Amino acid sequence: MTHRDLIATVRRTPLVELRRLAKDLPGRVLAKLEMRNPCGNVKDRVAVALVQDAESRGLLKPGMTIVEPTGGNTGIGLAFVCAIRGYRLILTMPETMSVERVALLRQLGAGVVLTPGILMIDAVAQAQKIANELPGAVILDQFRNPANPEIHRRTTAMEIWQDTQGEVDSFVSAIGTGGTITGVGEVLKQKRPGVRIIGVEPANAAILSWRPGGESPDSRNRRRIRPGSLEPCNSR
Ligand SMILES: Cc1ncc(COP(=O)(O)O)c(C=O)c1O
Numbered sequence: 001m002t003h004r005d006l007i008a009t010v011r012r013t014p015l016v017e018l019r020r021l022a023k024d025l026p027g028r029v030l031a032k033l034e035m036r037n038p039c040g041n042v043k044d045r046v047a048v049a050l051v052q053d054a055e056s057r058g059l060l061k062p063g064m065t066i067v068e069p070t071g072g073n074t075g076i077g078l079a080f081v082c083a084i085r086g087y088r089l090i091l092t093m094p095e096t097m098s099v100e101r102v103a104l105l106r107q108l109g110a111g112v113v114l115t116p117g118i119l120m121i122d123a124v125a126q127a128q129k130i131a132n133e134l135p136g137a138v139i140l141d142q143f144r145n146p147a148n149p150e151i152h153r154r155t156t157a158m159e160i161w162q163d164t165q166g167e168v169d170s171f172v173s174a175i176g177t178g179g180t181i182t183g184v185g186e187v188l189k190q191k192r193p194g195v196r197i198i199g200v201e202p203a204n205a206a207i208l209s210w211r212p213g214g215e216s217p218d219s220r221n222r223r224r225i226r227p228g229s230l231e232p233c234n235s236r
Contacts, residue, residue, distance in 0.1 A: 005084050006038045006080065006084060007038075007048055007081060007084055007085075009037075009038055010037050010038060010044045010045055010048050011037070011045060011155045011156075011159070012159060013032055013033050013034050013035075013036045013037060013159070014032075014033050014036065014163075015030045015031070015032050015033075015159075015160065015163045015164065016030065016031050016033055017029070017030055018030070018031055027169065030164070032156075032159075032160065038080060039073070039076045039077050039080050040073075041073045041076075041077075042073075042156070042180060043072070043073035043074045043076070043077045044073075044077040044080070045077075045151050045152070045155060045156065046074055046077060046142055046147075046148050046151060046177075046179060047074055047076075047077025047078045047080070047081045048077070048081055048151075049147045049148065049150065049151035050074075050078070050140040050142060050145055050147055050148070051066070051078070051081045051082070051085060051087070051140070052147075053145070053147035053150075054138065054140055054147075059138055060087070060138055060140075062086065062087075063136060064087060064088075064136045064137065064138060065087065065088040065089070065090060065134060065136055065137045065138070066078060066082060066087050066088070066089045066090070066137075066138060066139075066140060067089075067090045067091075067092070067127045067130050067131045067134070067137050067138070067139050068089070068090075068091055068092075068127060068139060068140055068141075068142070069091070069092045069093065069120065069123040069124040069126070069127040069139075070091055070093060070123075070142070071091075071093030071094060071097040071101065071120070071123070072176065074142050075091045075093070075105055075110065076101075076104065076105065076108070078091070078110070078140075079091070079105050079108035079109060079110040080108055082109065082110070083108055083109045088111070089109070089110040089111065090110070090111040090112075090113060090127075090130055090134075090137075091105060091110050091111070091112050091113070092112075092113045092114075092115060092123040092124075092126040092127040092130065093112065093113075093114060093115070093120075093123050094114070094115055094116075094117060094118050094119060094120060094122065094123055095114040095115060095116055095117070096117075096118045097114070102114070113126060113130065127139055142177055142179070143177050148177055148179035148183075149178075149179045149180075149182040149183035149186075150183060151179075151183065152179055152180050152182070152183025152184050152187075153183040153184075153186060153187050154183075156180060156183060156184050157183055157184040157186075157187035157188060158187070160184065160188070161187070161188065161191060166191065166192065168188060168192065168195060169194075169195060169196065170195065170196040170197075170198060171184055171185065171188055171195065171196070171197050171198065172198045172199075172200060173185075173197075173198070173199060173200065174199075174200050174201070175199045175200065175201055178199075181197060181199050184197075185197035
């Protein structure tokens with residue numbers, strides 16, 4: 001089998017049984033190996049989806065620039081997709097991002113703009129400023145873009161459903177934007193109403209359990225998986 005390009009190799013990651021881990025448990029525990037995606041994580045799916053969605057809606061055309069605030073894996077995924085599709089990419093992120101990550105992004109051809117401090121909100125503002133000033137620039141906004149959870153409805157969820165022949169009782173996911181748990185959770189619940197959907201977040205970066213008036217999650221942690229809010233395209 002041949003593939004048109006690396007983008008076409010995203011998805012269809014294997015589900016592997018963790019037998020030693022689960023040896024004393026009544027059920028099977030399966031890990032979905034998202035590291036088999038070209039850039040090594042689940043966000044490759046989202047990067048491809050954001051770009052393809054913007055192309056199909058006519059928002060992204062040859063010669064245009066994508067600007068995105070992300071120091072995370074979506075940035076790496078976008079850098080790889082943009083390298084293949086020929087778009088210029090500018091990523092904004094807090095200066096505390098690791099030098100290895102910045103070097104990797106630059107190696108993939110992305111422009112990296114570092115913002116002072118640790119807060120993602122400053123990187124978001126900087127991305128907005130660049131997009132406003134640069135002709136032909138577009139922000140795809142993984143946090144608000146419905147294409148994010150949608151790719152998990154169409155691919156991640158269906159792969160899990162098919163590979164388990166529907167024998168799935170619980171789904172556990174880390175939460176960044178909430179796209180994975182929203183997309184997969186909705187489909188699995190629809191197909192099997194009793195399924196348990198469990199989101200995991202670091203104790204010291206507890207955004208889901210944060211309530212207005214509590215100590216700001218931003219002040220408590222530097223390296224967390226989520227930038228600080230659940231956005232409208234995702235379920236709470
Ligand atoms: C490696 C990895 N796994 C999972 C997630 C969570 O994904 P989501 O944004 O869909 O909640 C992230 C988010 O940043 C991630 O980088």
